[in-house]
Amino acid sequence: MMSFLKLVVLSVLLSACAHNDKSAFAEKDQALREYIVSNALNSVKQVNSFRFYGWNSLSNDFIVLSSSPRRRYLIELSGFCHDIPWAHTIIVNRGHDTSLHARFDSVSAVDSPEIKCIIKTIYPITKAQFKDIQTIDKPAEE
DSSP states (O other), X not given: OHHHHHHHHHHHHHHHHHHHHHHHHHHHHHHHHHHHHHTTOOOBSEEEXXXXXXXXXXXXXXXXXXXXXXXXXXXXXXXXOTTGGGOSSEEEEOSSTTEEETTTOEEXXXXXXXXXXXXXXXXXXXHHHHHHHHTTTSOOOO
């Protein structure tokens, strides 16, 4: 009986944590969309001379891809990409070796390469904008 009670409590705690992650990502997605509008970020259809350098996960819908330490892109993904926020490594699936295309190329987590998250929109961002984006949804330090 006691182990059954422990199992029920553990199940409730795990489902609460999953719900909090989902709502936290939804709030962050909304905050990122508001940042895009308020900072008038312009999207591009493609990035020429793109060499995958690194990445940062932001939420289920947004990541930042780098092609060098100075060239970063805020990427909006299409669909639900649940593996990306927790992936240690991603794959950038491209049709052309030297460019990155919105609505054509995709990203996948290495652990589940069959799930391809289409790149919906590409926003070139500056170093300062990248720092701003990283602080979205983090409490201000006092």
